[in-house]
Every structure is written in C-alpha cells, then in structure tokens.
Amino acid sequence: MIDALSLGAGLSWASGLRLYLTVFLVGVLARFGIVHLPETLSTQSSGWVIGAAGVLAFFEFLADRIPAFDSLWDAIHTFIRIPAGAVLAAGSLGHADPVLLTVAALAGGALAGSAHLTKAGTRALINLSPEPFSNWVASSTEDVLVCVGLALALFAPLVFLVLMAGFLAFAMWALPRLWRGVQGGFRGMAAHMVSRLGSIGGKRD
Template sequence: MSVLPQAAIAAASAAQATAVQLGQGVGAAASHLDTTHLLAVAAALGWASGMRLYAVVFLTGLAGWLGWVPLPPGLQMLQQPAVLWGAGVLMMVEFLADKIPWVDSAWDTVHTVIRIPAGAMLAAGALGADAGQWQFLAALMGGTLAATAHVAKATTRAAVNTSPEPFSNIGLSLLGDAAVPAFLWLSWQYPVALFVVLAVAIVVALALTVLLFKFVRGVFAVLRQKWGSGTARA
C-alpha cells in the first residue's frame, strides 16, 4: 500500500475520532446543565415557538451545529442538516408571510394546531427522556407558554390589520423576529433573567389578548352587520 492512501486513511480516522470526542463533549456539557438552566431553555423554546416556530427550530439547531451551545440530547436532532434546511426554508416563508396584512392572520390561524404542540415537544426535549416528571411538567409549561404567545400574537396582529397603513404591521413583525433570538440567548446565558423577562411578557400578552380581543370582535361584528345590510338591500 502506498504512502498516500495510508495517510488518507489515517487522516480520516483522526477526523472521525475528533468528531466522536466533540459529540461526547457536547453531550456531557449538556448533561451537566442544572435544572434551572434546562427549565429556562424549555420555557424560552415554548414561548418563542408560539411566535416563530420555524425560527426557533432553525436557530436552536444552528447554534448546536456550530458549537455555540451544548444542546441537550433531546434537542440534538435539531442540528441535523436535513432539519436545518427544512426549518430554514420554512423560516423564510414565515418571515415573508408575517409581513403581509391578513396573510399573517391566515398563517397564524393555520399554525394554531402546529405551534402549541411543537412548543410542548421542544420544551420536553430540553429536559430529555430521562427527566421523568420534569419532562412532563416541561411539556405542559412549553405548550401553555406557546399557546399564550400565539394567541397574543394572533390577536394583536388581527387588530393591527384593521389599520389601512402597513407600517405598524411590519414594525410588529420585525419586533417579533428580534424577540425570538433574544429569548433563546437569554435562556442560555442568563436563565434567571429569562424568567423575569418572561413573567413581564406573559402579563403584557394576557393584557393585550383581553383588550384587543374585544376590539377585534367589535370590528368583525360591525363588518358582519354592514355585510348583512348590503346583502339585504341587494
């Protein structure tokens, strides 16, 4: 056997060994995250999924793939290339759809049955299958937070869509785009601060949902009344 093939085989073996060591290192680092830190990650994943599910999947997987954060074992599938590509494409579609009035509301309506269970699954994955009752509680927390964020987002955007100008709609959409990576970053770097910010966000979301739901319901009631009057005259 010549020297070049032997060198190539040796290089490939070394690269494989390095990859295995890195993977073991990431898994070990993730397993050493304390419960508070893992719950912060689970909470951030749940809340952010209610706003931008595909951005959450893509950014979390990308951070793990690049080695920026040690993903827990239950989330390491997010860093697989196929998942990254799929989530990246859907993230761009969602980014564009969320900037168009009424298209964003239609998108939110369809994703009511997607974001909430996905938020629960991601939150449960943050704690892993070995966490027992903690994983179950994380799933409940993630699903609840995803539902709260989703309803607040959908209600707010539906109310803003009644305005004829598009700038407030785009501004709110960009704010949501920025909030997702901010929540994910806080959960990894400052988990206690994440809980404080999240508590404030929940209060604001509930207040907006109650206030704007009445407004949106009133607008649609007026529209139905006008539509009914027009149909009767016709």
C-alpha cells in the same frame, strides 16, 4: 436546572411566535458548538432539520408580512406551534422523570399558546387597519424579539426567566382585551359592509 428551565421556556415561547426561525437559530448555534443541547434535542443540529427550518422560516417571513394572509397563517399554525412548544420544552429536560416531562410539556404548550395567541390577536387588530406599514413593523418586531429572547434564554437564563414571568402576567391581562377588540372590530366591519350594501341597493331602486 435553571439552564434547562430557561432553555425549555425560551424554546416554547419563541416557538409561539416564530417556530421555524427558532428551530433554525438554535440548530445553527448547536451545529457550531456555541450552545450545547440535551441529547433529546440533538436532532436540532441536523443539517436536514436546519435546512428545512431555514426554508420554512423564509416562507413564514414573507407570509407574515402580507396583511390578512398572516392571520390565516397564524390560524393554521395554532395546531403546529403549540404542540411544537410542548415537545421542545419536554426535550429541554433531557431524560428526566416521565411525570416531570409531562409537566414540562404542558407548561411549554401553555407558554407557546400564550405567545401565539397574543401575537395572533395583536396582528388581527392590526389587520383591521387598511394601511400595510404597521403590519411590517409588527412582524419585524417579532423577529427581533425571538432573536433577543433566545439569546437571553441561552446565555442569561435568570434574566430571561424573570422577563418570562412578566410576559405571562402581561398576557393574562392582554388576551381578554385583545379578544374583545378583535370581536368589536369584526362586528364593526360587518355593520359597515351591511350599511354599504344597503345604500347600494337603495340607489338602484
């Protein structure tokens, strides 16, 4: 059960950050017999699934490093990452009781949503800065986090579950602050644009 909980939590959390990279990495590990997935997740090791996930992961790798466009990408994937996290979490339990699967799906969706919203809020704040380097650093850090997190979830489940509890506590603390920061940043940008337009109009007069 610990292994199943860690697998479900790892897949859903990682999906909130990098869905396609998550599916690709787990699929490759299962394909080569390094990890053994439940029968309900057997499609992850399909060559077609691995190939499609690899292509999409490559496109996400590029999109995530373009300032402002990455926030649009995150907005669209709100409707993809969270449901996918729920499905993967439920699938990690195998052929379990339907009630347990429902609980797992809800928990997986919540965990994927926490990871996704934390990522999206952080990147939105970073995109308020004109320089592009912090965007690249943040994106690369997320790639590393997904790889390390999946490795812990698959091979050190107890360690991963403890770290996930810490992440959830951090997310509950950070998300309201990120939201206020993003709101304040966009209000500041709007006020600056209005001021600039007013000054241009005054010069023309």
